[in-house]
Amino acid sequence: KVQLVRPKLNNTFRRRPMSKFSSMFGQVLQIFSKKEFYSAVKMTQAEKGAKGFSCWNQFVAMLFCQLGQAHSLREICGGLASCMGKLKHLGIESAPCRSTLSYANEKRSWKLYEAVFYHLLGICRMVAPTKKKFRFKNKLFSLDATLIELCVSLFDWATYRQTKGAVKLHLLLDHDGYFPAFAHITDGRTHEVKIAQNLTFPKGSIVVMDRGYVDYALFARWKEEGVWFVSRQKDNANYTVIEERPVPLHRSIVADQLITLNVYYSKQHYPYPLRRIELWDDTKKESIVLLTNHLSFGATTIAAIYKDRWQIEVFFKTIKQNLKIKTFVGTSANALMIQIWTALIAILLLKYMMFRSRFGWSLSNLIAMLRYNLFTYRNLWEWIDSPYEVPPLVPSGEQLALEF
Numbered sequence: 203k204v205q206l207v208r209p210k211l212n213n214t215f216r217r218r219p220m221s222k223f224s225s226m227f228g229q230v231l232q233i234f235s236k237k238e239f240y241s242a243v244k245m246t247q248a249e250k251g252a253k254g255f256s257c258w259n260q261f262v263a264m265l266f267c268q269l270g271q272a273h274s275l276r277e278i279c280g281g282l283a284s285c286m287g288k289l290k291h292l293g294i295e296s297a298p299c300r301s302t303l304s305y306a307n308e309k310r311s312w313k314l315y316e317a318v319f320y321h322l323l324g325i326c327r328m329v330a331p332t333k334k335k336f337r338f339k340n341k342l343f344s345l346d347a348t349l350i351e352l353c354v355s356l357f358d359w360a361t362y363r364q365t366k367g368a369v370k371l372h373l374l375l376d377h378d379g380y381f382p383a384f385a386h387i388t389d390g391r392t393h394e395v396k397i398a399q400n401l402t403f404p405k406g407s408i409v410v411m412d413r414g415y416v417d418y419a420l421f422a423r424w425k426e427e428g429v430w431f432v433s434r435q436k437d438n439a440n441y442t443v444i445e446e447r448p449v450p451l452h453r454s455i456v457a458d459q460l461i462t463l464n465v466y467y468s469k470q471h472y473p474y475p476l477r478r479i480e481l482w483d484d485t486k487k488e489s490i491v492l493l494t495n496h497l498s499f500g501a502t503t504i505a506a507i508y509k510d511r512w513q514i515e516v517f518f519k520t521i522k523q524n525l526k527i528k529t530f531v532g533t534s535a536n537a538l539m540i541q542i543w544t545a546l547i548a549i550l551l552l553k554y555m556m557f558r559s560r561f562g563w564s565l566s567n568l569i570a571m572l573r574y575n576l577f578t579y580r581n582l583w584e585w586i587d588s589p590y591e592v593p594p595l596v597p598s599g600e601q602l603a604l605e606f
Contacts, residue, residue, distance in 0.1 A: 224291030226575050227269070229582035230551055231262065231292060234322055242317035248310045257314060259294045260306045264540060268525050268548040271573055275300040275531050288577050307537035315543035322550040323383065329557045330379040335510065338499070340430070341404060342377040342507065344514040345411040347394045350542070356533045362390035371542065372397045375514040381553040385546050387539060395420065403429045408496070410511045418463070418472035425474060425495050432507050435478065435491040440464040444475065450502055456480040456489065458501045481505050521545060524569045559586040
């Protein structure tokens with residue numbers, strides 16, 4: 203007969219060592235101060251009259267919806283309930299009920315999440331990369347908006363067309379790290395220019411946008427404030443060429459001109475000369491005409507600035523594909539606003555981790571890998587630098603033997 207004898211273990215192996223860290227989700231939540239969060243709660247009065255279910259619990263649940271790719275209230279509450287032993291590190295005692303979370307999303311003000319977003323924005327700016335893509339030192343911003351389509355039968359308050367509902371996300375992208383520096387959500391019918399008219403920029407900034415933002419009165423105000431702009435020229439623009447500038451050789455630049463506007467009201471709104479740069483896009487086989495008030499940069503630099511505007515289109519595509527802003531867990535206007543602002547908060551948290559990492563992350567890859575490790579007990583900042591390093595299962599290489 204063969205008898206199995208339990209080996210005698212040293213004190214080192216009697217008990218598995220406890221992790222020094224909370225879950226990675228808990229460490230993500232520690233990026234910003236909980237004290238600042240409750241200051242925002244007090245400022246927005248989001249928790250007025252609340253009993254039991256705090257705004258922090260609601261915020262953790264909605265952030266889990268974004269980072270964990272939960273598709274419904276059932277998945278949010280069930281996903282958190284399945285990790286009951288790991289919730290204390292998140293600052294909550296238990297997972298919420300579906301009805302409780304639904305009621306909170308409908309009744310508690312979305313302005314709390316807007317305040318948290320701008321608080322996080324200040325933290326991101328402190329660690330944003332200082333290395334610039336261009337040689338000039340001016341701040342570069344891209345301004346654009348994207349339409350988020352909704353089912354009009356479910357979101358009857360978001361009227362856009364007869365058979366469609368929609369809201370519009372207006373965004374200003376800071377090119378020093380490609381993170382959102384301003385966000386605003388309106389109904390789908392609001393024109394982009396109305397939001398741009400309320401924005402102010404630091405003196406010397408460069409704002410790049412598409413032709414939908416062409417407003418000569420706005421351009422004149424920016425010029426007087428010392429702000430440079432680069433935009434597309436409208437097809438029906440009426441102008442007179444007052445100077446032809448030399449064109450660089452062996453480049454895609456076709457023309458570099460100084461122009462003045464001919465239409466009476468346009469000239470009244472913008473009485474200054476504009477620079478018109480025409481270039482040839484060999485990929486699309488079409489001509490692109492740019493307008494700018496910057497007269498000293500080279501034509502190829504202006505073209506490169508407008509080309510970098512594509513990063514805001516990439517940003518919109520990334521958040522729509524990787525975060526929850528196309529399908530919603532609530533149908534009220536307040537619940538929808540909370541979910542979109544939480545997605546923007548998640549983007550800032552991810553950007554903060556990318557800024558502090560030595561690993562070459564892409565945003566979509568970081569979102570996916572973090573989702574797989576949300577409740578893993580490991581140092582977040584070590585994982586950010588070396589995500590594919592697997593920690594050992596036992597603290598020593600000594601192998602245990604069986605005695606027969």
